[in-house]
Amino acid sequence: MAGVSGCIKYSMFIFNFLFWLCGILILAVAIWIRVSKDDQQIFTNGDSGANPYVAVNILIAVGATIMILGFLGCCGAVKESRCMLLLFFIGLLLILIVQVVAGILGASFKSEFEQILNGTLHENVKLLSSTDENAKAFQEALSEFQEEFKCCGLVDGAADWGGNFQQYSKSCECSDVPVSSCTVYGDKTVYKQPCISLIKDLAKKHIVIIIGIAFGLAVIEILGLVFSMVLYCQIGNK
Known part of the structure; x- marks a missing residue:
């Protein structure tokens, strides 16, 4: 029976270590945007139920989940654990699906978001x-x-x-x-x-940062799915 390729195994480990670092970076950037005191006061209207930071909150959750999955993938690769690799694959696939759905919804409701932001700012004049x-x-x-x-x-x-x-x-x-x-x-x-x-421009820059992270993350996630499944199959064929 074929053994586990050392190249695939350690590539998977290195990939997941970088993936874990990406999770930390995403979490740090999202928290920085979320807790930016001045921006939060300007964008948020206490009398409105609308919150322009929903996407940032989602990104915080995604960043934390990616950190956990990166750790899981590293352990799965080193220990050659099919269970950990399968959990990693399923978790990564779910995140990718959520990102795709969120991207579609974001594109669909872009005009509504702009109206909410515009309404919030006009309301805050008072x-x-x-x-x-x-x-x-x-x-x-x-x-x-x-x-x-x-x-x-x-x-x-x-x-x-x-x-x-x-x-x-x-x-x-x-x-x-x-x-x-x-x-x-x-x-x-x-x-x-x-x-x-100027405030609208600042909001758009935040959105561009979020979209850029999401696209870059999607590419990394697809690579992670491929690596984990190849290693999973090789361990099964030992």
């Missing part, structure tokens, strides 16, 4: 002029965003701040930008561009 304590976290987050990305207000510029403008005007004041990018509001020279388009 928080800028609010004096409620619950609105302060959003106001501080947008103030920091304004200073970093050189914009002012959310939808209609500085007017969005209402009576709170003087308190947060410093982050709106023009600096190191062409005069054409500035306008006068009250007694201050502030950025003309509202932040809504």
Whole structure:
């Protein structure tokens, strides 16, 4: 009977070690996006049930699962355990199927996601002029965003701040930008561009990161399925 190929066995081990590292990377990136305090305050509206971070939450779960599967695959390859390899194969196949389904659903509901994000941002305009304590976290987050990305207000510029403008005007004041990018509001020279388009661009960049990870992961997963099944069959033929 044919023995187990050392090349396949150790290739499987190396692959799964890299797969495990990929799981750590995915988990780290997803958690970084999810816990980014300013972005979370800007994208999330406390009065809405919609949460633009659902995809990131799914990615966190996928990253954690990949770490477990990578460890399982490494042990299965070293110990030549058909049971571990079969569990690895089934788990990997299920993840791949979930990714494909999620990709199809994501493409189908892309316009709905954009509408939800747009609606959330427009709804959050009310928080800028609010004096409620619950609105302060959003106001501080947008103030920091304004200073970093050189914009002012959310939808209609500085007017969005209402009576709170003087308190947060410093982050709106023009600096190191062409005069054409500035306008006068009250007694201050502030950025003309509202932040809504920049926030949407930031959300799109997050989505591109998620899609890129998902595509790269799909290729790795297919290789993992092939390696694990070849090794599984070779162990069975010993």
